[in-house]
Amino acid sequence: MLRVEALEVAYGAIRALKGVALEVGRGQIVALLGSNGAGKSTTLKTISGLVPAARGTITLDGESLVGVPPHAIALRGIAHVPEGRRIFNRLTVRENLMMGAYPRRDPGVAEDLDRVFALFPRLEERITQVAGTLSGGEQQMLAIGRALMLHPRLLLLDEPSMGLAPVLVEQIFATIDDINRQGMTILLVEQNAAMALGIAHRGYVLETGTIALAGTAEELAGNADVRRAYLGE
Amino acid sequence: MDLPLLIGIFPQVLLDGLILGFMYALIALGYTMVYGVLEFINFAHSEIFIVGAFVGVEILLGLKGAGWLESLPWPLVLLLLLVAAMAVSGLLAAAVERVAYRPLRSAPRLIPLISAIGVSFFLQDLIRLVESVWRNAFNLVYPTLDGLNHRFELTETLDVSVKSLVVIVAALAMLWVLHMLVNRTKIGTAVRAVAEDQAAASLVGIDVNRIISLTFLIGGAMGGAAGVLFGVQYGLINPYSGFIPGLKAFTAAVLGGIGNIPGAMVGGIVLGLLEAFAASYLGLLTGGAFGAEYKDIFAFSVLILILVFRPKGLLGEIVRERA
Numbered sequence: 253m254l255r256v257e258a259l260e261v262a263y264g265a266i267r268a269l270k271g272v273a274l275e276v277g278r279g280q281i282v283a284l285l286g287s288n289g290a291g292k293s294t295t296l297k298t299i300s301g302l303v304p305a306a307r308g309t310i311t312l313d314g315e316s317l318v319g320v321p322p323h324a325i326a327l328r329g330i331a332h333v334p335e336g337r338r339i340f341n342r343l344t345v346r347e348n349l350m351m352g353a354y355p356r357r358d359p360g361v362a363e364d365l366d367r368v369f370a371l372f373p374r375l376e377e378r379i380t381q382v383a384g385t386l387s388g389g390e391q392q393m394l395a396i397g398r399a400l401m402l403h404p405r406l407l408l409l410d411e412p413s414m415g416l417a418p419v420l421v422e423q424i425f426a427t428i429d430d431i432n433r434q435g436m437t438i439l440l441v442e443q444n445a446a447m448a449l450g451i452a453h454r455g456y457v458l459e460t461g462t463i464a465l466a467g468t469a470e471e472l473a474g475n476a477d478v479r480r481a482y483l484g485e
Numbered sequence: 486m487d488l489p490l491l492i493g494i495f496p497q498v499l500l501d502g503l504i505l506g507f508m509y510a511l512i513a514l515g516y517t518m519v520y521g522v523l524e525f526i527n528f529a530h531s532e533i534f535i536v537g538a539f540v541g542v543e544i545l546l547g548l549k550g551a552g553w554l555e556s557l558p559w560p561l562v563l564l565l566l567l568v569a570a571m572a573v574s575g576l577l578a579a580a581v582e583r584v585a586y587r588p589l590r591s592a593p594r595l596i597p598l599i600s601a602i603g604v605s606f607f608l609q610d611l612i613r614l615v616e617s618v619w620r621n622a623f624n625l626v627y628p629t630l631d632g633l634n635h636r637f638e639l640t641e642t643l644d645v646s647v648k649s650l651v652v653i654v655a656a657l658a659m660l661w662v663l664h665m666l667v668n669r670t671k672i673g674t675a676v677r678a679v680a681e682d683q684a685a686a687s688l689v690g691i692d693v694n695r696i697i698s699l700t701f702l703i704g705g706a707m708g709g710a711a712g713v714l715f716g717v718q719y720g721l722i723n724p725y726s727g728f729i730p731g732l733k734a735f736t737a738a739v740l741g742g743i744g745n746i747p748g749a750m751v752g753g754i755v756l757g758l759l760e761a762f763a764a765s766y767l768g769l770l771t772g773g774a775f776g777a778e779y780k781d782i783f784a785f786s787v788l789i790l791i792l793v794f795r796p797k798g799l800l801g802e803i804v805r806e807r808a
Binding site: 300301302321322323326327331332334338339340341342343347350351352354355356398399402 | 687689691693803
């Protein structure tokens with residue numbers, strides 16, 4: 253579904269990505285692992301159009317996404333939950349969710365709102381609350397809920413566990429697994445490799461801007477280098 | 486001191502202050518909305534405002550020349566002036582953004598500011614050129630609409646003209662429409678989303694450039710409407726008449742809390758009241774030592790004091806949280 257080939261990105265003189273290739277198949281969760289500064293977030297930002305690609309190709313179901321502005325990429329069905337959540341703090345929970353469906357003109361919006369509330373009942377309880385007053389876990393739920401309101405074909409998640417207590421991390425990962433079982437294709441960037449590999453089908457390990465390893469989640473979880481570097485063994 | 490006189494003129498001064506205040510509020514919205522989305526002061530907004538006044542006077546003079554001014558009902562004429570001025574000023578503001586600010590979006594912050602000052606000079610002299618070629622005139626006088634000049638003498642010291650009531654009602658109506666637009670519609674919510682976080686807004690599918698154009702369009706339209714009301718209320722305009730009201734409206738926006746829409750309204754009204762009270766009472770209270778000409782000094786001294794104690798303005802500054 254999503255295919256990235258020979259992707260290069262530069263911030264000024266700094267080459268952040270030096271030829272990344274990855275593929276996400278329909279219905280899969282693909283985990284993108286790596287240490288800080290390896291280029292995980294940059295990869296997601298380039299897919300969603302926030303950062304321009306210097307070279308390489310990105311295609312979604314065969315259509316090129318290179319050079320397409322971010323709002324148009326959203327319209328083509330990629331929802332990106334950015335690092336640090338980036339919810340609209342001054343808008344209410346309802347307004348945040350409605351903004352998630354901003355470009356949609358189809359009648360399915362109400363149905364998707366119900367689906368988000370089924371996944372995150374807490375959001376329904378806090379529907380009129382200003383988003384900036386939510387707890388960290390609720391803000392993460394809202395960020396994911398807002399992305400689902402786009403009714404995307406592909407969901408990009410950047411560090412959904414960041415800054416959350418362990419019990420909340422488990423909850424969020426269980427929900428991501430749920431969303432995937434309902435048919436959503438997900439590209440997941442995560443520091444918490446153990447949790448990510450626990451729900452992913454396949455994974456990639458990114459090191460200083462290149463793909464160092466690729467394989468099924470089981471293969472990666474069994475790889476000695478991965479275990480040492482990312483699973484703390 | 487003449488206490489009965491001081492009390493007697495109070496309602497009239499209050500009314501004059503409110504009219505001036507609503508005018509500042511309408512202009513201030515243009516500064517504050519643009520600041521909200523771009524963190525940039527559009528110094529050309531004072532010219533966007535006065536262009537509205539010129540559109541109004543040109544239509545009135547045109548109608549007068551054709552002999553229709555007397556036969557048309559004044560509310561219809563006024564509505565025509567407002568709609569035309571809002572359209573011209575709004576589109577002009579959006580065009581200015583497209584031509585003079587958007588190409589500089591990623592430049593250091595001072596650069597678009599200089600560009601705005603340049604646009605301000607350009608528009609002043611463009612209006613001057615057009616008016617001198619077209620009418621061979623520098624100052625233009627708003628033709629009077631008889632219905633608007635009718636006055637009600639409520640008491641010996643308070644008389645209210647239809648004009649004043651119209652200015653207040655029109656300003657209130659526009660502030661209400663803007664409030665509903667920004668807070669109750671999807672597009673208004675998108676404006677607030679863009680003001681808060683442009684990158685996140687683009688990720689949910691909002692075309693950020695289009696929302697920025699819309700912000701200039703709305704702010705410009707409010708400025709254009711204020712221009713017509715200014716012309717109707719005060720009568721005389723020239724190509725440079727926008728500068729001082731514009732500067733005061735900008736101050737009003739800062740006073741209310743820059744980026745904050747209700748703040749611009751409150752700031753405008755507070756500034757208008759301060760000025761009107763200073764103009765009428767300074768002379769009376771100081772036995773003539775300070776006359777009405779000190780109104781700006783008084784008003785701005787109070788502003789400075791308020792900002793010393795509330796640096797973020799009366800209702801609080803609203804700025805982008807992330808670039």
